[in-house]
Amino acid sequence: MQIVTKKAIRYGIIILIFILLGLSYIAFHYFQGIPVLNYHQINNKDHNTLTLSSTEFEAQINYLYQEGYTGISPDQLADYLQSGKKLPPKPILITLDDGYKDNYQVAYPILQKYHFTATIFVITDFVNNYGKYLTWNQIREMSDNGVSFEAHTLSHISLPKASDEEIRNQLVKSKEAIEWRLGKKVDYLAYPGGEYDQRVIGLAKEAGYRAAFTVNFGRDRINSTLYTLNRIPIFGGQSHTFFRFWLRLNFTQTINALQNLKAYLLKEGNTSIAGLIYIP
Structure with missing residues (x-):
């Protein structure tokens, strides 16, 4: 049961990241x-x-x-x-x-x-x-x-x-x-x-x-x-550092959201899942 739960959380995190990427694209073009x-x-x-x-x-x-x-x-x-x-x-x-x-x-x-x-x-x-x-x-x-x-x-x-x-x-x-x-x-x-x-x-x-x-x-x-x-x-x-610079400049909103998500997971004790989130 614990393994299933961990897998579900990981998949949920991946889906959330893709959602954030989509929202970031919208934000970048309309609310820069x-x-x-x-x-x-x-x-x-x-x-x-x-x-x-x-x-x-x-x-x-x-x-x-x-x-x-x-x-x-x-x-x-x-x-x-x-x-x-x-x-x-x-x-x-x-x-x-x-x-x-x-x-x-x-x-x-x-x-x-x-x-x-x-x-x-x-x-x-x-x-x-x-x-x-x-x-x-x-x-x-x-x-x-x-x-x-x-x-x-x-x-x-x-x-x-x-x-x-x-x-x-x-x-x-x-x-x-x-x-x-x-x-x-x-x-x-x-x-x-x-x-x-x-x-x-x-x-x-x-x-x-x-x-x-x-x-x-x-x-x-x-x-x-x-x-x-x-x-x-x-x-x-x-x-x-160019790639990190490019990501930070062009996907500022996504990175900001990922930082907040990672901080929340760490606060809740989900260190292994938080470790999967890359912050450039």
Whole structure:
């Protein structure tokens, strides 16, 4: 009886996956939402989850170029989400977190080559102070050539674990530092580690941010909450990531549903069945 039950559950999972694929196809064509890609380091030295090689990154940006995607700014995204302001064909927002030096040395030339802009969320206390992070001169050069720079706090602390006073300091001072250095308004925040709660959201509003980005997987639509905007994290590692990138970009809704299903199965103790679900 137990074997039959396990087989039935497995077949049920397979059928559900096919249903999700069908729903995803419908959603992709009729309720797309705007993709916001999330990168970190781009180099050929660090082989970890947050790092893509230059070859991997260029393959992905070239794909966006060949498929007719148009890079947009956070302002364009927010204007669309708030008031439905028209966006260019196949809009996509490319973001990089933390402000690593390789964003200037490696990612920036590739983005220029394919005529894409990007937004970099910088940890302002790390700028000019640590060898692997950007300098203000590099930031200023990129800013003068269309790259947006927004806040990622002063020192990348866990905001929900901090006091109100420390959160205010992290949010306000990082915002002011970029504005003072570049002479441009800073309206957007990326939560360090994607961590936030309602208290953090309230303080972000109080600090004058127009919107804030999480690392919650998904696309953003007109009914999206501006202070919990989704992104599509793009992971690196030991193997080439293009297929995973392609799946995440083109089947965002399906992967989101599969993540939720897997989390539910794990919560219910169905670890063997959850293990059958592949999350790219």
